[in-house]
Amino acid sequence: MWPRRFQSLSMHLSIATSNVTVVGASIEARANCAKPQGCSNCVKTSGCAFSKIAFTCGPKSSVAKDQVTSNTGCPQMNQMQSVFPAVNGQSKAGIITAPVAAEFNRIANHIFKGETTSKTSGRHTSDAWLKANPTSKRDAENKKSHISSFPNGKISKTVWESADYSDLDIKNMCAVAIALGNKAGKTEGAFVVQSPYNAPVCVNHFRKNTGSCYPVGVKSPKAKLGEPCDVPGEDNDD
Known part of the structure; x- marks a missing residue:
């Protein structure tokens, strides 16, 4: 040895x-x-x-x-790289611009946590909604896009399913909606945004007061990517 x-x-x-x-x-x-x-x-x-x-x-x-x-998630990256083109010597295509990032950061708490004054305000993820409303039951769900809704007065609350979307996924989708609204000169607008599942979603953004960003309805839009939404209904985002 x-x-x-x-x-x-x-x-x-x-x-x-x-x-x-x-x-x-x-x-x-x-x-x-x-x-x-x-x-x-x-x-x-x-x-x-x-x-x-x-x-x-x-x-x-x-x-x-x-x-x-996998290639399933690439259409979302392709849309982002189209909406946020490369800036020579500064950033690659797809990188969210500073003004858009600032607007998302301003409204992020409303999206992910909601307002302390109301259990139904904001909370556009299933986890956030159910934490404040534990007895609430889904009244609709899109199995392709993984967007769901819960009863919330006359108009349902639409959410991203937390098991299927990371905060980053939601940020990327909202960034596209914000940028498209800025380009159209709107302080509020809903546009067709690609999801990580190659299943487009109607995403609305508005700036007033707390501001917000959320999926509109659970139905899949028929309009093309980047175009104004053709999905009926609005989220009851109080």
């Missing part, structure tokens, strides 16, 4: 070799994923995924919710 010091040295050498192998594989993965251009080319490359934040291709993470890992 080897002396203990040689056993220890052998173990450290084995660990070092293993670490070098892991680092080498990581560098190779980053290099491999840096080549594809666009979301669709990225996700069809083994081990690669497209970032919903940086709009670049990189190694796939098993835990990250900020990556597109």
